[in-house]
Amino acid sequence: xxxxxxxxxxxxxxxxxxxxxxxxxxxxxxxxxxxxxxxxxxxxxxxxxxxxxxxxxxxxxxxxxxxxxxxxxxxxxxxxxxxxxxxxxxxxxxxxxxxxxxxxxxxxxxxxxxxxxxxxxxxxxxxxxxxxxxxxxxxxxxxxxxxxxxxxxxxxxxxxxxxxxxxxxxxx
Amino acid sequence: xxxxxxxxxxxxxxxxxxxxxxxxxxxxxxxxxxxxxxxxxxxxxxxxxxxxxxxxxxxxxxxxxxxxxxxxxxxxxxxxxxxxxxxxxxxxxxxxxxxxxxxxxxxxxxxxxxxxxxxxxxxxxxxxxxxxxxxxxxxxxxxxxxxxxxxxxxxxxxxxxxxxxxxxxxxxxxxxxxxxxxxxxxxxxxxxxxxxxxxxxxxxxxxxxxxxxxxxxxxxxxxxxxxxxxxxxxxxxxxxxxxxxxxxxxxxxxxxxxxxxxxxxxxxxxxxxxxxxxxxxxxxxxxxxxxxxxxxxxxxxxxxxxxxxxxxxxxxxxxxxxxxxxxxxxxxxxxxxxxxxxxxxxxxxxxxxxxxxxxxxxxxxxxxxxxxxxxxxxxxxxxxxxxxxxxxxxxxxxxxxxxxxxxxxxxxxxxxxxxxxxxxxxxxxxxxxxxxxxxxxxxxxxxxxxxxxxxxxxxxxxxxxxxxxxxxxxxxxxxxxxxxxxxxxxxxxxxxxxxxxxxxxxxxxxxxxxxxxxxxxxxxxxxxxxxxxxxxxxxxxxxxxxxxxxxxxxxxxxxxxxxx
Numbered sequence: 001x002x003x004x005x006x007x008x009x010x011x012x013x014x015x016x017x018x019x020x021x022x023x024x025x026x027x028x029x030x031x032x033x034x035x036x037x038x039x040x041x042x043x044x045x046x047x048x049x050x051x052x053x054x055x056x057x058x059x060x061x062x063x064x065x066x067x068x069x070x071x072x073x074x075x076x077x078x079x080x081x082x083x084x085x086x087x088x089x090x091x092x093x094x095x096x097x098x099x100x101x102x103x104x105x106x107x108x109x110x111x112x113x114x115x116x117x118x119x120x121x122x123x124x125x126x127x128x129x130x131x132x133x134x135x136x137x138x139x140x141x142x143x144x145x146x147x148x149x150x151x152x153x154x155x156x157x158x159x160x161x162x163x164x165x166x167x168x169x170x171x172x
Numbered sequence: 173x174x175x176x177x178x179x180x181x182x183x184x185x186x187x188x189x190x191x192x193x194x195x196x197x198x199x200x201x202x203x204x205x206x207x208x209x210x211x212x213x214x215x216x217x218x219x220x221x222x223x224x225x226x227x228x229x230x231x232x233x234x235x236x237x238x239x240x241x242x243x244x245x246x247x248x249x250x251x252x253x254x255x256x257x258x259x260x261x262x263x264x265x266x267x268x269x270x271x272x273x274x275x276x277x278x279x280x281x282x283x284x285x286x287x288x289x290x291x292x293x294x295x296x297x298x299x300x301x302x303x304x305x306x307x308x309x310x311x312x313x314x315x316x317x318x319x320x321x322x323x324x325x326x327x328x329x330x331x332x333x334x335x336x337x338x339x340x341x342x343x344x345x346x347x348x349x350x351x352x353x354x355x356x357x358x359x360x361x362x363x364x365x366x367x368x369x370x371x372x373x374x375x376x377x378x379x380x381x382x383x384x385x386x387x388x389x390x391x392x393x394x395x396x397x398x399x400x401x402x403x404x405x406x407x408x409x410x411x412x413x414x415x416x417x418x419x420x421x422x423x424x425x426x427x428x429x430x431x432x433x434x435x436x437x438x439x440x441x442x443x444x445x446x447x448x449x450x451x452x453x454x455x456x457x458x459x460x461x462x463x464x465x466x467x468x469x470x471x472x473x474x475x476x477x478x479x480x481x482x483x484x485x486x487x488x489x490x491x492x493x494x495x496x497x498x499x500x501x502x503x504x505x506x507x508x509x510x511x512x513x514x515x516x517x518x519x520x521x522x523x524x525x526x527x528x529x530x531x532x533x534x535x536x537x538x539x540x541x542x543x544x545x546x547x548x549x550x551x552x553x554x555x556x557x558x559x560x561x562x563x564x565x566x567x568x569x570x571x572x573x574x575x576x577x578x579x580x581x582x583x584x585x586x587x588x589x590x591x592x593x594x595x596x597x598x599x600x601x602x603x604x605x606x607x608x609x610x611x612x613x614x615x616x617x618x619x620x621x622x623x624x625x626x627x628x629x630x631x632x633x634x635x636x637x638x639x640x641x642x643x644x645x646x647x648x649x650x651x652x653x654x655x656x657x658x659x660x661x662x663x664x665x666x667x668x669x670x671x672x673x674x675x676x677x678x679x680x681x682x683x684x685x686x687x688x689x690x691x692x693x694x695x696x697x698x699x700x701x702x703x704x705x706x707x708x709x710x711x712x713x714x715x716x717x718x719x720x721x722x723x724x725x726x727x728x729x730x731x732x733x734x735x736x
Contacts, residue, residue, distance in 0.1 A: 012357050015306070016294060023299050064481030070303045070323055073357040170356050 002053045004033075006083045006155045007063065009048040010040060010163060012071040021048060021072075024065045030054055034087070034152030042164055045073060051153045074166055078157050085155035089133035090115070091124040091140055092147035103143055110136045121146055180310030181206035181341040184274060185214050187317035190349045193245050195236060195606050196220045197229040201249025202289055204276025206341035208247070221606070221635050224627035226253050228599035230260025230331075231625070234269045235603030238586045239561055239611075241394070243270040243324050244603065250277045251289030254297070254335070259593055261300040261331045266590030267415060268392060270329035272320045279339040280308040293335045302330030310343035314350070322352035327360025328479040329392060361496060362478065368493045369500060372450070372474045373507035375491060379448035379472075381516050382408045383439070385431060385460075388415035388589075389453015389477060395498035396420070396582045399452070402505040407512040409520055411439035413454045415589045418579035422558065428520040432460040433724045434571040437733055438523035440724060443468050444731040445519075452476045453497045456486040457590065466729035476500045527722065530735040534721075542715040543691055545569055545644050548698075549576035549616065552642070555698055560612040561586065561604050565597035565621030568650035571720045573616045584611075595624030601639045602631055612640065612702060619645040619671050629681040632707045640701050641683075641709040643674055646716050654719045678709035685709035 011017045018037065025032055033051045040047040054062075059077055067075045093103070095117060107114065112126040126136045133150055178186065184207050188196070196218055200208040211220060223229040226248045233244025248254055254275040264271045278287040294306050303323045307316050313336065320332045376382060390399050396419055403410050403420065409428040410420045420427055429436030431443075440462075443449065449471040454460070461467045464486060475482075475489035476497060483492040493500055537544060549572050552560075558578035564570040564587040579585050586604050588596035601615035622643050632639055653667040678685035684704055688697040688711070701708045724733045 016298065019295065020298055027299065061481070061485055064485070068479070068481050070355065070358045167356070170359070 002055060004051065004053050004080055005059045006078045006080070006085060006153065006157070007050040007052070007059070007066070008076045008078070008155065008157060009050065009066055010073040010075070011046050011048065012073065013044050013046055014071045017046070017069070017071050018048070020069050021050075021066055024062055025052070028058065028062065030058070030062070036152045036154050040163060042167060045163065045167070049153055049155050073170070074163070076157055078155075082159060083155040083157050085129070085153045086127050087130060087133060087151050087153050088125065088127045089136070089148070089150040091126070091137065091145055092121050093124065093140060093143055093145055095120060095122050103140070106136070106139045110139065112136055177344040178347050179206065179210065179341065180313050180336065180343050180345060181210040183310060183313045183345055183347050184317065184336065184341070185210050185218070186347055187314050187349055188245065189214070189217060190351070191243075191317070191321045193243075194218055196245045196247055197223055197232040197236070197603065198247030199223055199226050199229055199249070199253060200247070201253045201276065203250035203278055203338050204247060204253070204274075204341075206338065207274070207276065207336070219606070220247075221602070221631060223599065224630045225625065226256035227259055227595070228602075228625055228628045228631060230257045230264070230271060230273065231593075231596050231599035232603030232606075232631075233271045234260060234264050234267075235563060235586050235600030236607040237269050237271060237603075238600075238607070239583050239604045240607035241583065242607070243272055243321060246271060246273040248273065248275050249289065250275060250293065251291045253289075254293040255291060257333075258296060258300060259591075261297055261333065263588050263591040263593045263596065264331035265300050265302060267588065268329050268388060269331065270324040271331040272317075272324050273331065273333040275333060275335045276341070277306065277335045277337045280337040281339070283337070293333070297333050300331070301333050304333040304335070306335040306337070308337045308340050310340050310345035313340065313345070314348065315352070318350060318352040319355065322355070323358070327358075362480070362494045364495050364499045364503060365493060366503070368491060369495070369503045370507065372476075372491045372493055373504055375448055375472050375474060376406060376408070376450065376504070377509050381446045382406070382448040382450060382513070383442055383446035384408045384410045385413065385449065385451040385454055386410060386416045386419055387413045387452070387454025388419070389497045390416060390419035391583055393453065393478065393497040395453070395501050398498050398501035398505065402501045402508070405505055405510050406508045407510075408450065409442075409513070409517055413457070413460055414574055414587065415585070416454060417574060417585040418582050421580045422578045423580055426517070428517075429524070430574055432457075433462070434575065434720045434722065436524065436575070437527035437722050437735060438520040440722070440730040440733045441523055442520060444470065444729065446471050448472045448474065450474045450476075451487075452501065453478075455479075455482045461486065462724045462728050462730045462732075466731070527735060531721065534736050539691060541691075543689070543694060543712055544718055545572040545646070545714050546576045548642070548644060548694065548712050548714065549573050551695060552614065552698055553577040555695075555702060556612055556614070560584065560614050561608050563587070563597050563601040563604050563613065563615045565617045566592045566594045567618045567621060568646070568654065568718070568720050569616055569618045569644040571651075572644070594621040597621060598625050598641065599628045599631070601641070602628060602635070602637050605637050605639050613638075614640045614642060616642045616644065618650060619643055619647065619669055620649045622674075623671065626677070629678065629683060632683060633681045636706065638706050640704075640707070642701070643709065643711045644714050645671065645674070645711055646714050646718065647671070648716060650718070651720070653717070657717070657719070658725070674709065674711045683707045683709050685711070687711040687713065689713040
């Protein structure tokens, strides 16, 4: 059965590491749903959060191959119940729409916030799970969405060992 | 040396000397010219072999590494020079061969501009290297080379590539070299997992019908002696994968044969009858397992490998041991009880006798018949007492060489296993001869594979390599033809080969050569080849439509191995 997995990859800061990771998915004909990357709590160590749907057996093999990469420090794979995850979505709609009471209601009800208002447009921000950002998208759609962007998932894992402890163990 | 400045190109050479490199296979070109210019001054300490194609360079480096246990080194230029290495990189990666490739690259300010002979070598080689990196500053060269050698030869070995821009080769730098011994994110040598080894020993001590499968991992961890001691104490029969041949003496009473698609009857059948399957330094390739859903289902599987990603990849292990084969076998030997499995071994002997009887009957040779591949290999084995280094290409001749040569020496079997690269043998034999100069190195090649890299006859000529070449010429791409016969209704689609006069060809390269067609002349021809001082090419005209049997057809279980 296909399940959604969150793969957290911790890497050294080396050129091409993203490519090295993604070709492992490509080779197995796996499509990545979302990927985010930025520096982790340890300076110089980067965290990639990759979300995809596949089988447990397949993801375990993929993780094995990613861990084998020289510049990869550690890989963790989790199902949704083991991660606290969020994504951020930005919606650009025409400024004029703000005077429409419906938009205000939608923003309130969805706990979204207005980031900026320009004479021509305004930008609304919503953080949450994909289902929530998607729900707001559907509600704003009738008002005309000029532009829409979502970040992809960032996730904190529940059972994971602290990265810095793990790094210390490695260096011993 | 510390205070004086040298060029990046000289730094490459100094770093290689620090890694005790004395042999390099390569081909010069624009973007690597500064390194070749520096090489000019190292003629006393470094033997550079000028090949005829970069693919030849990397296969030669692979052959060198496989017989010597040292890391093979390759120089190539940017663009086409580097892309010509790709097949060899893929081959070395799947067959765990330590190779360091150094490629020239266009000057750093030209990167990404489609400059002459510029190609994204890092991008192209990423999936086929254990590690690669691009160097754009001379000061980065020593650390990159040190890291490359450390990664190539540690853990599960593999190929690495360093791409050095031309400006970095010219740039001046203060040279200082320090060998790499640790990388934070890379743990090549796992700590011996004592609980797993103990669990394995308990399973083994209770086994009534254990079978051990060995792979190249035995040789890569230099565990030949530990294997011998373990086998002799535990009394467990030993079967080998293609790349494992030679790791355990083939004339040892506990040796029960070659595994897989064209392997021996006994170890294939017994895989599905044993109660414990102990696999060491092998990766359950599909050519070994056949249908995995019907593979050793009755057995407790113990899998020892240094590459954690190989454990539970194909075959679920009841006891997975992430360890170096040498350490694991040493510990396991101490924990197993001394046993003899005579009745069980007798079952292997009976199965072998059955195979020999069936093959002898189906292959009965009349004196007037054309020569057969197996008899050529068997005679060669006898004449060399199983002591030669045998280098093979890919196809029927490769399987015949695996089946009928008796490998009694470790690191004496060099072949392209995982990738199945035709054209591998001739250049690999050149490298093997340099890696084992005191040994008789014999390349056994088909007429098809030989023509994929025959340009390397020029390397043999120029570098005076005493390589012996046996071409088993059946005028077909034999293995594909065999499959066409068995599975495609004999529709021989483009497998018939018209070849040049191989003897005349060899002679044009000043290589002594002859062709043999008669059974009565075979022995004398082989002896003449073996006794010849320099390189020698012997073309053997063999039967056109001979098949390799036994065979586990694709999708079949190992217990469905066909003898005819």
